[in-house]
Amino acid sequence: MRISINRNADTPIYLQIKNQLRDMIFSGVLPEDFLLPPERSLAKTLEVNRSTVIKAYQELKADGLVDSHVGRGTVILSQAAKKLSLMEGYINPLPWYQLFTESITSSNDTIIGDIMAMTGGDVISFAGGIPAPNLYPVKIMEEIQKELFQKNGQELFLHSPVEGYYPLRESISYLLRQRQQITASPKDVVVLSGSQQGLDFAARIFIRPGDTVIVEEPTFFGAIQIFRSAGARVIGVPIDNDGMRIDVLESLLVRHKPKFIYTLPTFQNPSGVTLSLERRYQLLNLAYQHQLPIVEDDPYGELYYGNTPVPPLKALDRHGYVIYLSTFSKALFLGLRVGWVAAPPQVLAKFAHLKQMTDLHVNTPAQLLLDAFIRRGDYERHIALLRQEYAERRNIMLKALEKYKIPGISWNKPEGGFYIWCRLPDNIVRHKLVANAGKRGVVFLPGEAFYPDGTQGDTHIRLNYTFAKPQQIEEGIKYLMQAVRETVAASSEQENKRNIKPLV
Amino acid sequence: MRISINRNADTPIYLQIKNQLRDMIFSGVLPEDFLLPPERSLAKTLEVNRSTVIKAYQELKADGLVDSHVGRGTVILSQAAKKLSLMEGYINPLPWYQLFTESITSSNDTIIGDIMAMTGGDVISFAGGIPAPNLYPVKIMEEIQKELFQKNGQELFLHSPVEGYYPLRESISYLLRQRQQITASPKDVVVLSGSQQGLDFAARIFIRPGDTVIVEEPTFFGAIQIFRSAGARVIGVPIDNDGMRIDVLESLLVRHKPKFIYTLPTFQNPSGVTLSLERRYQLLNLAYQHQLPIVEDDPYGELYYGNTPVPPLKALDRHGYVIYLSTFSKALFLGLRVGWVAAPPQVLAKFAHLKQMTDLHVNTPAQLLLDAFIRRGDYERHIALLRQEYAERRNIMLKALEKYKIPGISWNKPEGGFYIWCRLPDNIVRHKLVANAGKRGVVFLPGEAFYPDGTQGDTHIRLNYTFAKPQQIEEGIKYLMQAVRETVAASSEQENKRNIKPLV
Numbered sequence A, B: 001m002r003i004s005i006n007r008n009a010d011t012p013i014y015l016q017i018k019n020q021l022r023d024m025i026f027s028g029v030l031p032e033d034f035l036l037p038p039e040r041s042l043a044k045t046l047e048v049n050r051s052t053v054i055k056a057y058q059e060l061k062a063d064g065l066v067d068s069h070v071g072r073g074t075v076i077l078s079q080a081a082k083k084l085s086l087m088e089g090y091i092n093p094l095p096w097y098q099l100f101t102e103s104i105t106s107s108n109d110t111i112i113g114d115i116m117a118m119t120g121g122d123v124i125s126f127a128g129g130i131p132a133p134n135l136y137p138v139k140i141m142e143e144i145q146k147e148l149f150q151k152n153g154q155e156l157f158l159h160s161p162v163e164g165y166y167p168l169r170e171s172i173s174y175l176l177r178q179r180q181q182i183t184a185s186p187k188d189v190v191v192l193s194g195s196q197q198g199l200d201f202a203a204r205i206f207i208r209p210g211d212t213v214i215v216e217e218p219t220f221f222g223a224i225q226i227f228r229s230a231g232a233r234v235i236g237v238p239i240d241n242d243g244m245r246i247d248v249l250e251s252l253l254v255r256h257k258p259k260f261i262y263t264l265p266t267f268q269n270p271s272g273v274t275l276s277l278e279r280r281y282q283l284l285n286l287a288y289q290h291q292l293p294i295v296e297d298d299p300y301g302e303l304y305y306g307n308t309p310v311p312p313l314k315a316l317d318r319h320g321y322v323i324y325l326s327t328f329s330k331a332l333f334l335g336l337r338v339g340w341v342a343a344p345p346q347v348l349a350k351f352a353h354l355k356q357m358t359d360l361h362v363n364t365p366a367q368l369l370l371d372a373f374i375r376r377g378d379y380e381r382h383i384a385l386l387r388q389e390y391a392e393r394r395n396i397m398l399k400a401l402e403k404y405k406i407p408g409i410s411w412n413k414p415e416g417g418f419y420i421w422c423r424l425p426d427n428i429v430r431h432k433l434v435a436n437a438g439k440r441g442v443v444f445l446p447g448e449a450f451y452p453d454g455t456q457g458d459t460h461i462r463l464n465y466t467f468a469k470p471q472q473i474e475e476g477i478k479y480l481m482q483a484v485r486e487t488v489a490a491s492s493e494q495e496n497k498r499n500i501k502p503l504v
Helices: A013-027 A039-046 A050-062 A078-088 A102-106 A111-118 A138-157 A166-180 A195-206 A221-229 A246-256 A277-290 A345-359 A364-375 A378-404 A430-439 A454-459 A470-503 B013-027 B039-046 B050-062 B078-088 B102-106 B111-118 B138-157 B166-180 B195-206 B221-229 B246-256 B277-290 B345-359 B364-375 B378-404 B430-439 B454-459 B470-503
Strands: A066-069 A073-076 A189-192 A212-217 A233-240 A260-263 A294-297 A322-327 A339-342 A419-423 A460-464 B066-069 B073-076 B189-192 B212-217 B233-240 B260-263 B294-297 B322-327 B339-342 B419-423 B460-464
Touching (some): A013 A050, A039 A050, A050 A066, A102 A221, A102 B345, A166 A189, A166 A339, A166 A364, A189 A195, A189 A345, A195 A260, A195 A339, A195 B345, A212 A221, A221 A233, A233 A246, A246 A277, A260 A277, A277 A294, A339 A345, A345 B102, A345 B221, A364 B364, A378 A470, A430 A470, A454 A460, B013 B050, B039 B050, B050 B066, B138 B364, B166 B189, B166 B339, B189 B345, B195 B221, B195 B260, B195 B322, B195 B339, B195 B345, B212 B221, B260 B277, B277 B294, B339 B345, B364 B378, B378 B419, B378 B470, B430 B470
Parallel strands (some): A212 A233, A260 A294, B212 B260, B260 B294, B294 B322
Antiparallel strands (some): A066 A073, A189 A339, A419 A460, B066 B073, B322 B339, B419 B460
């Protein structure tokens, strides 16, 4: 019987003794009816106090593993051995994968996690959709936070209502009316943990396995993932410079009878395209005719560089068909995880129900912070600043693309939002481009993530210009174009070899 | 043609004009080919600048609703009329309820929302599960927050990893080892938006519609709601003073082949009962035999008043069968929405996947705040304080119950946690008790919410003693007992009447 004591461990010594004895009982080293050494002698062997051993034995007794009688000593119980042998005999590891639901098992992994991992270190990242950290209004937030501690004290840490902190719902209602021409009272708004939670809830509210959802093609990869995970078939409608092709949509509605249409009509992710006003009316018309809800995702609408963009679908909809999602993640920062939904009351009740059920409410301090930020007028000032700064970063990237461009590459000029959607030369081996750019310290997002049918996006990449520092953007594009050049050369060389080989 | 201008409205005047004209086109007041008044004369009528009317007409033109030619004036287009008549003719309101999934339609509402609404105002609330606000370490948090702004700056508002801010995962791992005898490395922990999100994720990972889940009876109502919503049949195992009746469990496992067992083994909600060590081993044994995961929910384990309670199942489990959930909501405050899961790697990957998909990550500032709080040793000091304070509040409530008790009432003496589980006299009409107590300004939670089979809990109520101020507790119990007395009297009177009536 060998027991080792570690005097530096966190576990108290009597517990170390007890646990090792228990292990020995479990593993059969100490059989039933085995007489443990007298406390005094074990204490001597281990160089510990006798009381420590007594305590260890008492614990074993309390667990029903040993019994002790004066004169007879401490004996391992037969009952315990039986019990423990059951427990500690050969136990199959749990076959977890057999227990998972289909949607969890099939869900493939996490481009988003990968992107987020890609943004650290010395890398020049065009991959994420993250606002410029150096523009975060940290000083103002610090000031507000200080005031909140003084004015609100413990309220800062209390629970909030499921639907959100009411003053923040008022502030959001104000922003919607002032800035987006959307009439939504505070009671028409529910605060969520980012607009992504709104997508998840929409899926839970509407999608049964086998249902169809219509999206733009390309569209936000997170939406494809969420709808698929709920069991939906995700059907894409192509876009052109005026956004979703409504002519194509119409025939799809007849054929697939979708549960809803998901659209990012303004400065779309990833294409940067905005749905024209005419098509907005056409889209609403089709929704009315087919009695079909529209889920409008509008994280970028505020971030325009030129003229005010056309109003959101929600502002044009007079019949309550549009569920409107937005967020503070693009105009301010992702870290607070605060977004919202504005929707007709019947639907909003379901969003609130899911919020209550899944995570109760949004982080209280974040809600108070954002509310104060809006009420002070800082939100409007901040947006004005972002417009200038992001327009400038976009311009730097456009100029760099022009400067370093190579044949076969083309791109759009977005009037707002976060992204340039860049077409690569044909027949480039895209995963090699990722590697070649990575070697040069540049990351971006491959296009296929944005297509329900993944193979289609092979010829595009998404370039974000809000996260990298302005002085890094030109450098990053230079390296990226070097990587493209190298990859194209290698690809056509390989192509040539492949063409030659069969002839040899 | 009547147009009204509101000079105090937020909407600019040109937009007010435009919108009203559009409304009139939509509703047919202004037919196709209708000639709008010349800009100058409309401006005069409305007492606005001519440029304002010009802008309104330009907007209508941009929307494709009117056309204007020099000499001819501004005319409503026939094309527009057709388009808009389609859109603005009789549009069916969306039949939302037909579009919802079954689980969303059937989910009944929100006892949790009701409780949270019940805690405001002058009411003495024994209803919620909310820690004492006057004990929140607000000053310390303020200090930490200030330091974080200075040290971390913009990092405070950046995204965090999906799995959680790594230093916080380290801190949680430390707490688990130090305080709960659970060995879980930081990589074995994922930070969640409260442990309730962990329940929702467990449901999404394991439950297909029609599956069975085993719970204690009574148990946390939120868990029943979540499992049901995922389509599970929820089967209860009765409890006694040593917790879940393992003898009953065994036969249920054979009969129902559940997907997992959900248990609150320590200071159970609502009963306050703790599963004995012997039964913990028995429960684990059964899980091993039946290859069945255990979801252990442990929000109260730290809050013991006497001896350290027996170790969590997770600490006793040597084969990776236990998924362990806990939270800062009970030891600190609900408002931050931070909890965690510790689980075997295969399962943890699924929790992380769902976190990424549904809301990306937990609020960053909250994670940094809690991490610093733990590292400074404040968490341990705070828990020590809570133990004293809550033991005192429990004692006050027990004393008051003794003082004002009436025949037929009994209750337990919890050794930790948040609740006294109180048995009412038989044949009391419980919803009348809610009303009678409400009249006196006292709220509590009716027992049936805690039973999968709701009718069973009729004879119990749950009394929380952590939220009400100590000086209110006795008063609240006094009023509550008055309400019980009144309700019993009225109930038996009614009973008597009902017994007599048929004879008349």
